[in-house]
């Protein structure tokens with residue numbers, strides 16, 4: 495019997511997850527990827543002896559990765575070695591004070607207690623509730639396709655949803671437990687991954703604190719791209735064909751059914767098409783206007799997650815006073831947040847993040863060197879140029895030099911930057927966004943762009959602009975959810 499043929503657009507985590515799941519269900523799957531390597535925003539590159547992950551660097555929720563591979567009779571350890579980081583990360587505050595976040599829960603409670611009397615026990619209570627949210631959120635809610643409200647109408651689930659603080663903001667929730675501004679900032683940090691301010695993020699997402707503090711920060715030896723390699727291998731083991739250098743230029747349909755896609759290499763027929771490329775790009779560039787799910791007005795009114803100004807730097811010496819992950823909260827976030835979310839513009843004094851995987855892994859930089867990755871979150875849709883990139887690099891390196899008391903600028907032997915125009919040219923990203931659509935209350939579950947086309951019977955969407963949202967684990971889950979929907983509709 496001829497197998498049904500699925501075409502997956504894009505080889506990001508969501509596209510690859512969808513492809514793997516569909517192949518496992520017995521479909522003949524081909525991935526079409528515009529770039530010359532797989533992985534999408536999680537690609538990597540090597541230059542001058544340094545290896546850089548281009549996008550994600552925090553490996554959180556190891557259970558999601560493990561259960562992903564378990565579905566196919568595999569384990570994470572079949573593909574890569576995981577290391578738990580301890581300390582998990584370093585936070586630098588205004589005035590130069592630092593806090594190293596220990597992996598051990600007892601040590602973390604002691605640290606909290608030393609900053610605010612009673613905060614140790616408060617942390618325990620906070621994380622107990624967050625554990626419940628994680629359990630319900632990760633096991634029940636994120637696997638919902640968000641196609642209908644009826645998915646949420648079981649009494650048990652409704653009770654869970656109410657208990658999960660869906661209608662309270664993260665900002666209020668954290669302040670109920672802690673008073674010290676540093677502890678508040680620390681507890682609010684993980685939701686920044688979800689693309690919106692703590693004031694606009696439902697307190698349901700304190701499940702991210704559970705992921706951060708209880709489940710821990712991990713690192714796949716070699717780099718985050720080891721996950722991409724693992725998924726590439728698993729896809730090939732299941733018979734998925736991966737065609738790189740194949741940009742899809744058109745989705746062809748007749749009678750409300752997609753028949754084929756055109757790429758810059760030719761036309762390929764399929765029984766079902768799943769797009770893991772940025773949703774807005776697919777709607778506006780690959781489809782005719784009468785087959786789109788959403789109008790321009792709809793897209794313009796979406797709250798996008800931030801873009802990022804990124805630097806990949808090779809440094810010809812070891813750097814002191816820095817860990818694998820470093821959050822520079824050494825300036826007030828309020829004006830920076832305003833410039834990202836309220837009145838989009840280039841920030842005056844941004845917060846930033848520095849990652850040096852060479853602190854943990856000797857394979858990613860020559861001996862005696864460091865690979866330094868810097869990230870400044872900025873508003874999507876900003877105009878940018880080389881001069882702006884240089885200005886911000888100089889600004890944050892000066893702060894790092896002053897804070898750590900060592901010269902860095904004159905030791906840079908490799909430099910590359912990446913921002914809006916690269917997100918657009920490399921990934922067809924809407925407004926140059928880095929992390930897709932923000933997880934605000936009005937952009938959650940059924941209120942996210944639908945994973946299924948309303949006009950074309952066999953067209954589906956996956957990835958960080960649809961359910962469940964941005965991040966590597968949600969993208970893996972997005973691929974699983976869409977594959978299950980295809981299976982329900984197709985068989």
Ligand SMILES: Cc1cc2nc3c(=O)[nH]c(=O)nc-3n(C[C@H](O)[C@H](O)[C@H](O)COP(=O)(O)OP(=O)(O)OC[C@H]3O[C@@H](n4cnc5c(N)ncnc54)[C@H](O)[C@@H]3O)c2cc1C
Pocket residue numbers: 503504505506507508509526527528529532533534535536548549550551552553554740741742743770771772775802804869920921922928929930956957958959963964965966967969
């Ligand atoms: C700088 C940065 C840091 C991040 N940090 C973290 C982190 O630490 N931890 C974490 O969990 N998450 C992090 N994220 C988020 C996470 O990386 C993303 O949510 C996830 O990788 C998105 O996967 P995706 O499959 O939805 O999209 P993508 O990875 O963008 O995949 C889409 C794919 O579609 C391809 N494509 C586009 N148009 C076409 C076309 N016309 N034809 C063919 N192919 C096409 C693109 O080239 C791309 O490969 C980060 C993201 C960025 C950018």
